[in-house]
Amino acid sequence: MSVYSKSNSFRGGIHPVEEKQLTENLAFEIMPNPKNILLPLSQHIGKPAIPIVKKGDSVKAGTLVAEQEGFISSPIYSSVSGTVKKISVENNASGFPKEAIIIEAAESNEIELFIPLDLDTVTSQEIRDRVKAAGIVGQGGAAFPTFVKLTPPKDKEIDFVIINGCECEPYLTRDYRLMLERPKELIEGLKLIMKSLGVAKGTIGIEDNKPEAAEILKRNLKNEKNISIEILKTKYPQGAEKMLIKAVTGKEVPPGKLPLDVGIVIQNVGTAIAIFDAVVKGEPEITAALTVSGKGINYPKNLIVRVGTPISDVLDYCGGLKENAVKVVVGGPMMGVAQYDFSAPVMKATSGILILTEEEINSHKETPCLKCGKCIEACPLNLMPTKLARLSQLDKLDDAEQLGITVCMECGTCTFACPANIPLVQWIRLGKQRVLKNQKERISA
Template identity: 60%
Template sequence: MPTTFKGGIHPSEMKELTSEKPFEFLPLPDQIFLPLSQHAGKQALLLKKKGDAVKKGETIAEADGFISAPVHSPVSGKINKIISLLTLTGTRSDAVVINRTDTEEEESMEPLNPDSIARGQIIERVKQAGIVGQGGAAFPTYVKLSPPPDKKIDYVILNACECEPYLTRDYRLLIEKTEEVIAGLKLILKATGVSTGIIGIEDNKPEAIKQLKTYLNKEENILLKTLKTKYPQGAEKMLIKAVTGRETPPGKLPFDVGCIIQNVGTAVSVYNAVVKGKPQTHAFITVSGLGIKEPKNLIVPVGTPLKNIIDYCGGVKDNAKKIIAGGPMMGFAQFDLNSPVTKAASGILVLTEKETSTTKESNCLNCGRCLSVCPLNLAPTRLYKFARFNKFEEAIDIGILSCMECGTCAYNCPAGIPLVQWVRFGKRKSSALLKQKTN
């Protein structure tokens, strides 16, 4: 029987809109808006200036510090200007505006032999290629491939759950690029010095499971673990619990329980960087929802404005109400279609009133439904109240900084309270409070 974790929900999957649609390449836009902050950590350091010519694959900005990642141009062209813009997550970043030219000049790295490559070479190549995690947080991948010496890592777990509704990006990668996924995982295992890899996949993907089993027949050190379909099965702590039975304590990381988590898309990017010499310049995304005329799975140049993507998919329907970057549970509502796609983008959803209808907010009913589904055993209503009434020390004491903002509480709330928004507000204020105390 498929394993899982305590709590969670099972919203309507809506994956049938795109699950059988192969990836298409989005035509190159005339203008690219390339943010210098597409990753967790410090913004990349710009190496170019206005008027400079750039080649496809060329490094535009270098990593600035340990937690940072370089940025490469997905097109050949000329830098028109440097601006400040809002990214899909609502954070502000400096960005390079590149006017594309028709020249096909490309700058790439030397392909490396995956059989003879050394561990350090893999990590360095991943760093040079600017690869960031594609599971949501966009953490620089080379850092995750370099666990502290005192942390014994037993498993590299490949997250193939894709538990958010609508999204089928990872599913299509598993179907269309199975060899690259497995080869990328093997490179990650080699880079980390870990002997056992595990692919965790939900049981609502029978075709992908069947294909993976075929390819894994000869792989003695990579296991396939089928998990119960439930949200948020793909969250790190939930995935570790379901796959290994290990509990990740509050405030601790997967390193601390002997695990490294990587996403399916990240594995493909590692393969492309090492074997093909390609930096991470494109994003694999799902464009879906009942409000888009032609749902698709796309390979999109990083820096492409949302408007270009939506137009390529036929535009929005008259009854479209909301556009979300990411999945419907943890994604970010968009108000500016000029915002560009970044490396970790997973989807663009155009939702109708039917898909976004919510219960009108009322007072908390003290029903306990939010507590029953919280996968981290937190008390969402107490977190919400402490945040709302500026009691941030109390919020910290009961674990507000441990919340991963998965949205299961808000989804299950009959009073329609925007619990996640209040928790996000409380987390920002609580973090600022702790920083103030340490200074």
Template identity: 40%
Template sequence: MALFTFSGGVHPADGKEFAKNSPITEYLPKGDVVLPLGQHIGAPAQPIVSKGDQVLVGQKVAEAGGFVSANIFSSVSGTVKAIEPRMTPAGAKVNSIVIENDGEFKEAAFEAKPYDQMSKDDVLAAIKEAGIVGLGGAGFPTHVKLAPKDPDAIEYIIVNGAECEPYITGDYRILMETPELLIEGLNIVLDMFPKAKGIIGIEDNKKDAIAKVEALVKGDARISVATLKTKYPQGAERSLIYATTGRSINSSMLPADAGCIVDNVATIVAIKEAVKDGKPLYERVVTVTGDAIKNPSNFKVRTGTNVQELIEAAGGFKTQPEKIISGGPMMGMAMFTTDVPAVKTFSCFLAFTKDEVAANQPSNCIRCGRCVSVCPQKLMPAKLSVLADHNQFDEFEKLYGAECVECGSCSFVCPAKRNLAQSMKTGRKQVLANRRKK
């Protein structure tokens, strides 16, 4: 059978074996929860509660601060303790709502209009009200993604079930345990775009998940499963669109420009829960894993839960880790503290006994060309990184540096151990900022 794939990419050890067989278990926070007002791309949410207010699970505590923004809901019942800057997993201090958890988890009333009585606008409003953002890591508000300029031009709704980032297994467990929720959510999105077909892309190292989903969509003319070649970054938006449809986009385009909308597995399930159950987004699946974790696990985690609590729930550390990461090892952010909240975009806590990257000493480029061969965008990372390091951003842009998807494949294969991805990321960020100014 031919597998769907793209040009370039790498094959890092996937580390899935640590947590892939760990069922999703619900974890209820014991301590205070911290809800940063910026858990998404776009404008921070604006608090609508004050210190001393009593709140319930699922109660809105902050409203979207603009069109590209998202509502935030309490994940516990208790008392608003403070609204103050707190550290996030990305290492930034963000204004946050701190809620003293009463441990009772009393819920606000969730209401949903019968689905068969909902218009497309009703569905979109429910998704927006629920505060859903991309749960694959980007955090782009989902209601914005589902409101393209030309809805009739959308031909494909692509579900990213690749989960190509090593170690993370949350989406895999959703596919194994509740695939029917995914199909229900996908059908909701397809009803919004009657001309579109659904494609669920799953890497071929998840054959059991592929079999489960294929059985559910058998005979469905609107939904198919694309078996993807196991390769990183197969789940990157551009790679996935090309692999499943043969269409290409660049940094000046949106997936909608190629007739596509892409959402990951967890996001699609959240859509189902918002539209049919009236449930806002206040929890997500988080993988706690790595060779330094005693019992690697997949937890359903309430937003705002302290990461240190999750580590303890997974048995704690076998030994003090040399490196801890928010997210996967390829695109995640190194952390310097575990005293941070699990936010909407927090998919994984990763702990390694050894920091292999810190042991690497970068040397001069040996012009081997490996970075070029693995780049999914066919760029020249070795040259672009030098331009970025020397603040030559105009030249960086002329050599298509803005097309970098920040996957880290170039750094992974570089025998000189150069920090290519970090330099590329800096250059790309500056170029995009300059474009916005113009």
């Protein structure tokens, strides 16, 4: 039983075709070392890390190569043994070129680990210190440094932890496979999160399209009195933090506020397992678990890939692109970023690489707005997507700000719902970026 009243869902949302059958029954494979890795210094929200290696230095898998800079930042570790070739500005899966450390990989890896800590006696401070030192970032997409979430301000009382096992983006099966293949580590990871925050209750939220994962977790939770499973309706974007909190607890996170403002911390399945690996095995975050899928790749797979591996190497490992592939996206089809340069690397929070064909993308022509209101009905945050997009187009940024453009989480639900094929989220994202820039300038003026 949950401690909260709940609805198991939220208002609005959509039901895109799931397409998970391409990879949901494929166990993780470990991809071998690539020839080179590219480690962007910014693989997280916050300040880029500062390099502490130079050209010619030898490193092992697990050697610290860039230190955290400031509170909201994260250190970077080499994911292979090898030699530093250079530090230069390189293309990045986020679409913005960033400074990166390039390392030529040796054929085999020597591994450098932290000292493993005892699961039963580890203290909350030791957990936070290890999560910080290991460079763990949120695996749910935003790549927020995890130790920051485990270090809430003193005036915020946290009483509940939710593990996000929804994986509501179509195609992606990374979290599903992790729940099936590493349920014990997930549960121990959740308990470490609860211990680090001094919280007694936790839950794992799973959409009802993953009954096998729910079953296996239930079996492993038999003796855990303080952890529950919440089965949620399958609907996009059920995995968005505010939607997940609403569905699990019935609580609303007010616009502009964070989960911690309502006493809740959310972590992704992959993040909880990375915490377990860092604490119990001493592993820094040097691998990424991801799904490679879509009808445009020869062999879809779930893979464990060394962070920094070029996307092109991953595509080759999966048998290469089919002739009818037209688009490569990093992340899910709803919120992912289309790629123009396949030399960009897999980063710590990369959850998937999708190779899509013409039939899988919406290439219908945009037509004028039908004033049908479907985008407003679908928006889970009660925004007016059609108005926000129009205001962004007209550069009426003050009006857009007043209508809450900065609250938009860029989930793409409105665009999906629009029968006129208007790129609503793209216009809103552009307007939001400009409004945020203006806000920053106002603060620093």
